Amino acid sequence: MNAAVEAVPLTVGQALRVSELSKSFRDRGREVLAVDRVSFDVAAHQVCILLGPSGCGKSTVLRMMAGLERPSSGEITLAGEPVRGPHRDRGMIFQGYTSFPWLTVRENVAYGLKINGDTLALREGTVDYFIDRVGLRRFADAYPHELSGGMRQRVALARALANAPKVLLMDEPFGALDAETRWQMQELLLDVVRKERMTVVMVTHDVEEGLLLGDRIVFMSRHPGRVRSLLQPPFKADGSISTREALRSHPQYAQMEQQILGMMRDEGSH
Numbered sequence: 001m002n003a004a005v006e007a008v009p010l011t012v013g014q015a016l017r018v019s020e021l022s023k024s025f026r027d028r029g030r031e032v033l034a035v036d037r038v039s040f041d042v043a044a045h046q047v048c049i050l051l052g053p054s055g056c057g058k059s060t061v062l063r064m065m066a067g068l069e070r071p072s073s074g075e076i077t078l079a080g081e082p083v084r085g086p087h088r089d090r091g092m093i094f095q096g097y098t099s100f101p102w103l104t105v106r107e108n109v110a111y112g113l114k115i116n117g118d119t120l121a122l123r124e125g126t127v128d129y130f131i132d133r134v135g136l137r138r139f140a141d142a143y144p145h146e147l148s149g150g151m152r153q154r155v156a157l158a159r160a161l162a163n164a165p166k167v168l169l170m171d172e173p174f175g176a177l178d179a180e181t182r183w184q185m186q187e188l189l190l191d192v193v194r195k196e197r198m199t200v201v202m203v204t205h206d207v208e209e210g211l212l213l214g215d216r217i218v219f220m221s222r223h224p225g226r227v228r229s230l231l232q233p234p235f236k237a238d239g240s241i242s243t244r245e246a247l248r249s250h251p252q253y254a255q256m257e258q259q260i261l262g263m264m265r266d267e268g269s270h
C-alpha cells in the first residue's frame with residue numbers, strides 16, 4: 001500500500017474533530033449537496049490542509065469550522081466542545097485583506113485584545129511581540145494603505161495570533177499574492193506554526209503549498225464534496241525543510257506531488 005494515502009490514526013492530542021459533516025444549499029429552488037458526510041481529525045499543534053479542485057466544498061467546511069455557516073447535519077468539536085458559532089478561540093484569515101484601514105498596524109493587531117478587554121496581554125507586550133514576529137517592527141505605526149499585499153497579510157497573521165486562538169483557520173490566505181511574496185509568507189507561516197506550536201486548518205488548491213505546510217492533507221473530491229484521501233506528507237515532520245528549495249529537492253517530493261496532481265486531474269475530468 002502506498003504510505004502516502006494511508007489514513008494514519010492520530011496519536012497527538014486532538015484539537016478539532018469533524019464528524020459526518022454535511023451541508024446543502026438551496027440554489028434556484030433546488031437543494032444542492034455541497035459537503036457530504038465529511039469526517040477528519042486535526043491534531044493539536046499540527047497543520048491540516050484542505051486541498052481539492054474548485055467547488056469541492058473546502059471553504060464551506062472551513063466556514064462551518066469558523067461557525068459562520070451551520071452544518072445541515074454532523075458535528076464539529078473543538079477540544080471536545082461543539083462549535084456553535086464564531087468565537088475568538090478560532091482565528092480566521094481570508095484571502096482578502098481584512099485590516100481596518102483607519103487603524104495603524106499596531107492598533108489593528110491590538111483590536112481584538114481591546115474588544116475582549118484583555119488588558120493583561122496588552123500590558124505584557126503581546127502586540128509588539130507578534131508585530132516583531134511577522135517582521136513588521138518598522139511599520140508598526142503605518143496604515144494599511146502604506147503597506148504591500150504581503151505586509152497586510154502579515155498584519156492579519158499577527159492580529160489573529162495575538163488573540164491566542166486555539167486554532168487558526170485560513171482560507172487561501174496567500175492566494176492574492178505574487179509568487180515571490182507567497183513563498184516568503186509560506187516560509188514565515190511555517191516558522192511561526194513550528195515555534196508558536198499553532199494548530200492550523202488551511203484551505204488551498206496549491207499542491208506545493210499544501211506539501212510545504214501540511215502535517216496532514218485532507219483531499220476532497222467534488223459533487224458532492226467528500227473526503228477522497230487522507231495524506232500524511234513527511235516533509236514538515238522531517239524538521240529540516242523550511243524553504244521551498246529544500247522541499248523540492250526532498251527525494252519523496254516529486255512522487256507525492258504527482259500523486260496529488262493525478263487526483264486533481266481525475267477530479268477535473270468528471
Ligand SMILES: Nc1ncnc2c1ncn2[C@@H]1O[C@H](COP(=O)(O)OP(=O)(O)OP(=O)(O)O)[C@@H](O)[C@H]1O
Pocket residue numbers: 025026027032034052053054055056057058059060061205225
Ligand atoms: N451560499 C451558497 N449558496 C449556494 N451554493 C453554495 C453556497 N456556498 C457554496 N455553494 C456551493 O457549494 C459548493 C462548494 O463550494 P465551496 O466554495 O465550499 O468550494 P471550494 O472547494 O472552496 O471552491 P474554490 O476552491 O473554488 O473556492 C459549490 O458548488 C458552491 O457553488
